Amino acid sequence: MNLYQQIAERLRRQIINGTYRCGERVPSVRRLADQADVSMATVIEAYRLLEDDGVIEARPQSGYYVRVSKVLPAEPAISKPSGRPTQVNINALAHEVLQAANSPEIVQLGVATPHPDFLPVASLNRMAAATLRKHAIEVTRYDFPPGRHELRVQIARRMAEAGCAVAPDEIIVTGGCQEALSLALRALTHSGDTVLIESPAFYGTLQTIETLGLKVIEIPTHPRTGASLDAIKMALEQWSIAACVLTPNFSNPTGACLDEDHKKQLLRILANNNVPLIEDDIYGELTFHNPRPKAVKAYDRKNLVFYCSSFSKTIAPGYRVGWIIPPQNYYATIEHLKYVNTMACATLPELAMANYLTRGGYEHHLRRLRGVCARHTQLMIESISRYFPANTRVTQPTGGFVVWVELPEKVDALELHRLALLHKISIAPGPLFSAKQKYRNFIRLNCALPWDSTLERAMLTLGKLTTDLLN
Ligand SMILES: Cc1ncc(COP(=O)(O)O)c(C=O)c1O
CATH class of the missing domain: 3.40.640.10 (Type I PLP-dependent aspartate aminotransferase-like (Major domain))
Structure with missing residues (x-):
């Protein structure tokens, strides 16, 4: 990672952990250059990167601010399944989709497990060794x-x-x-x-x-x-x-x-x-x-x-x-x-x-994990509103760590899943969640991932792929 990317990553983390909130001013270029002991040119480059990613914005004669996201997207409406007894037919599709995404170098937006960074790995390992x-x-x-x-x-x-x-x-x-x-x-x-x-x-x-x-x-x-x-x-x-x-x-x-x-x-x-x-x-x-x-x-x-x-x-x-x-x-x-x-x-x-x-300190871990899930779900919703087509809808859950996203009707989630995999991104396409593979324009995304530049770029890519499928 270059020096400017390191500076950008540090500020990005401070925004995620709440040190700087939506709409607040981040340190001036001169100040951050002094704090981090780098040149002003390096800070400017870092700020450009964060601007390109939509994380901060420059306001004339005022400085850089954490970007206020657009108005939150609307939620999907109540579902309308058939209401009649139906045979279930998703096993073959589930096998195909889940196998394809099972690789460590893939950005795991398709799974529903928190990233290991958020799980109590060290403490659990100590307890397992003692056991x-x-x-x-x-x-x-x-x-x-x-x-x-x-x-x-x-x-x-x-x-x-x-x-x-x-x-x-x-x-x-x-x-x-x-x-x-x-x-x-x-x-x-x-x-x-x-x-x-x-x-x-x-x-x-x-x-x-x-x-x-x-x-x-x-x-x-x-x-x-x-x-x-x-x-x-x-x-x-x-x-x-x-x-x-x-x-x-x-x-x-x-x-x-x-x-x-x-x-x-x-x-x-x-x-x-x-x-x-x-x-x-x-x-x-x-x-x-x-x-x-x-x-x-x-x-x-x-x-x-x-x-x-x-x-x-x-x-x-x-x-x-x-x-x-x-x-x-x-x-x-x-x-x-x-x-x-x-x-x-x-x-x-x-x-x-x-x-x-x-x-092992489960209560303490749980408190932290709840905070991470809440914050990262919010970041995910904001990121969807930044990068996805305007009429995308997304749930606003009050627990857990996944969001259910309704894409414009023309978008085929299975096609999006295949395209995203080519960019090393997994998503869970909507048809997996219904007996007869409905919800063709829906996807489920995992929010419990470290919010770094890789994830930001994956969201940018996913938004672009979705937009391309509209044309
Ligand atoms: C709603 C729900 N139930 C059950 C499971 C399966 O959980 P386990 O890994 O404990 O078998 C999952 C995992 O994704 C889930 O989301």
């Missing part, structure tokens, strides 16, 4: 379901934050949230059954549904307030439904969050029809505003909720530590399914995770 020293033999043994007791104790404590008073013996440890969702679906459905899901929905859930030979009714979903309760009610009146699968807190991809009242109403509607809820709460801890929203499970008095989550979004996706809290009368079924599915979870990640949660 290995202390339990050298034990970690080589099978750890049959329901999973290590010390881990379930830590999970039970975290569940209190979600408003759920659960005992360690109500929890079954799983290989990530994906396995938890799959176990719940297998416990509740047979091939040919129909389940309700929000629309757009996380493609991992859709893939499991497809593999199990289930049908879905996709529920209209508002990007802020979540799945329409009226539509759920109507679907339940009209069709025989085996289960409802929702991510009520900061859904993937929209970031929608059901408020407390809607959560209670949802439970009442499901209880009236005796339909269980598979609740995916993987993003619940990543709220931008304290306290974190409660889980639907917190209000469940009728034993309807299969609660699923993991530490993949907050600590380490590679550890594959998740869990499920089924209703009491399903505990033995889920435990058995877990056993025949994978026999056991890997013992070392379980013990290391328990150790980290006990003494």
Whole structure:
């Protein structure tokens, strides 16, 4: 990196961490040259670079200012899926898209995991090393379901934050949230059954549904307030439904969050029809505003909720530590399914995770991560408003770290995905998030990436590619 690029990078970081805010004046050229002990020409070059990237702007006779972004783009409207039972068909597409993007030199705007810079890697490694020293033999043994007791104790404590008073013996440890969702679906459905899901929905859930030979009714979903309760009610009146699968807190991809009242109403509607809820709460801890929203499970008095989550979004996706809290009368079924599915979870990640949660500083890390997600989501929205065509719409989530972007209708997200890959940028194209590959002009972007010049250029490139597809 040249000297001027280093100076630009330093100021860019100060803008990201809030030292200089939108509309504020950054140091004059002379001042920064003195501070950094470089020539004024070097600072001018650094400021030109930041100006080209749209980060700062020069105001005549006044100096340089952090650029105030345009008015925030509008949100996408509530979705309008068909409302009829549909076969799911996304597995082949998901395989193609996800494999192609699986390379370290690609700017990972397509994945939904925080960059390792934002995860507690050093602390977790220390805890894993200590675990290995202390339990050298034990970690080589099978750890049959329901999973290590010390881990379930830590999970039970975290569940209190979600408003759920659960005992360690109500929890079954799983290989990530994906396995938890799959176990719940297998416990509740047979091939040919129909389940309700929000629309757009996380493609991992859709893939499991497809593999199990289930049908879905996709529920209209508002990007802020979540799945329409009226539509759920109507679907339940009209069709025989085996289960409802929702991510009520900061859904993937929209970031929608059901408020407390809607959560209670949802439970009442499901209880009236005796339909269980598979609740995916993987993003619940990543709220931008304290306290974190409660889980639907917190209000469940009728034993309807299969609660699923993991530490993949907050600590380490590679550890594959998740869990499920089924209703009491399903505990033995889920435990058995877990056993025949994978026999056991890997013992070392379980013990290391328990150790980290006990003494690794998780609360402190979580506070920091929430701040990063909030700030970087804002930066992403501003960057979209800077670089993308004028009628682009984007969600404004209050938790999590992805945004759902509606591009002008003419833009084909799958074509954009292929073009972006040629520039070493991954995106998650909209068709991945619907049973019949709808949302062709939508993309999901990951905001939890270090905001450096590489990312800024990737956003610039993506905006240009989108504009080119309009012509
Ligand atoms: C909503 C949602 N549920 C479940 C998963 C799967 O999580 P895990 O990696 O813990 O299996 C993801 C990961 O992207 C997700 O976004």
